Amino acid sequence: MEKNLYYFVSDVHLGLNHKDPVARERKFASFLNSLPQNTRALYLLGDIFDFWYEYKNVIPRNFSRTLGALAALVDRGVEVYFFNGNHDIWTYGYFEEELGIKVLQQPYVAEIEGKRFCMGHGDGLGEGDFGYRLLNWGFKNRFLQWLFSGVHPRWAFGLAHLWSRHNRLLHEDNPWVWKGEGERIVKFANSFNAARADKVDYFIFGHFHYRTHMKLASGGEMFLLGEWIHDFDYLLFDGEVCQSLNIE
Numbered sequence: 497m498e499k500n501l502y503y504f505v506s507d508v509h510l511g512l513n514h515k516d517p518v519a520r521e522r523k524f525a526s527f528l529n530s531l532p533q534n535t536r537a538l539y540l541l542g543d544i545f546d547f548w549y550e551y552k553n554v555i556p557r558n559f560s561r562t563l564g565a566l567a568a569l570v571d572r573g574v575e576v577y578f579f580n581g582n583h584d585i586w587t588y589g590y591f592e593e594e595l596g597i598k599v600l601q602q603p604y605v606a607e608i609e610g611k612r613f614c615m616g617h618g619d620g621l622g623e624g625d626f627g628y629r630l631l632n633w634g635f636k637n638r639f640l641q642w643l644f645s646g647v648h649p650r651w652a653f654g655l656a657h658l659w660s661r662h663n664r665l666l667h668e669d670n671p672w673v674w675k676g677e678g679e680r681i682v683k684f685a686n687s688f689n690a691a692r693a694d695k696v697d698y699f700i701f702g703h704f705h706y707r708t709h710m711k712l713a714s715g716g717e718m719f720l721l722g723e724w725i726h727d728f729d730y731l732l733f734d735g736e737v738c739q740s741l742n743i744e
C-alpha cells in the first residue's frame with residue numbers, strides 16, 4: 497500500500513522584498529502544485545507571508561498563485577493547516593471560509609499515523625522575553641486590531657513593510673546564535689514533554705530560520721524548519737520517519 501505523506505513548511509515570507517519576490521512565490525506555488533497524490537496533509541507553520549492583513553472585503557495582492565495552489569490542494573482532498581506566525585497574525589476567516597484551510601493555535605498536538613506531533617510557529621513559547629510578549633499582546637489585541645483595520649491600506653502596508661525591514665536589519669546587525677539546549681524553544685519542549693504521560697514524539701516549529709534536528713533530554717525529537725528566503729526547506733513525514741529536505 498502507498499504511504500501517506502505529510503508536509504511541513506514555514507517562513508516562506510512571501511512578499512518580502514529580497515532578490516526576486518515573484519520568482520520566490522512561483523517556486524513556492526510550484527512546490528505546492530508538485531505535492532504527490534498520496535499527500536494527506538500540509539502544515540503551514542507560520543510566516544508564510546511576510547505580511548498578511550485582511551479586511552472584511554479585501555485581501556492583499558501578490559499571492560494569487562499560492563492561494564490558488566492551496567485551494568487546489570484542499571479541493572483534491574489534502575488537509576491544509578495554517579498557524580499564524582508573527583508576520584501573519586492577522587487572518588480573519590478568509591483562509592477557513594474561502595480556501596477551506598484550518599487555522600490552528602500553537603502549541604497544537606496531533607496524532608499522525610500513530611506518532612504524536614506538537615507543532616506551532618514557535619515564537620513566544622517558553623518563558624521570558626517581556627518585550628516580545630508585550631508587542632505580541634498588542635498585535636493580538638482585538639481593540640487595537642479594530643483600530644488598525646480603519647487605517648488606510650496605503651499606510652497600514654507601508655508601516656508593516658517598514659516594521660518587517662527593521663526586524664530583518666536588526667537581525668543582520670546582531671547575528672543571532674543558536675544556543676542549543678539553552679534555547680527557550682528547547683526548554684519549552686522539554687518541560688512540555690516532562691509534564692505529560694502521552695509523550696510527544698516530534699516537536700516541529702518554524703520561526704528561527706534555522707534548520708536543525710535534536711534529540712530531547714525529556715524524550716522525543718525536535719525539528720526546526722528552515723526558510724524560503726535563501727534556502728527552500730521543508731519537512732516530510734512518511735508515516736515512519738521525518739526528513740528535512742530542500743528544493744534546489
Ligand SMILES: [Mn+2]
Binds near residue numbers: 542581583
Ligand atoms: Mn517568525
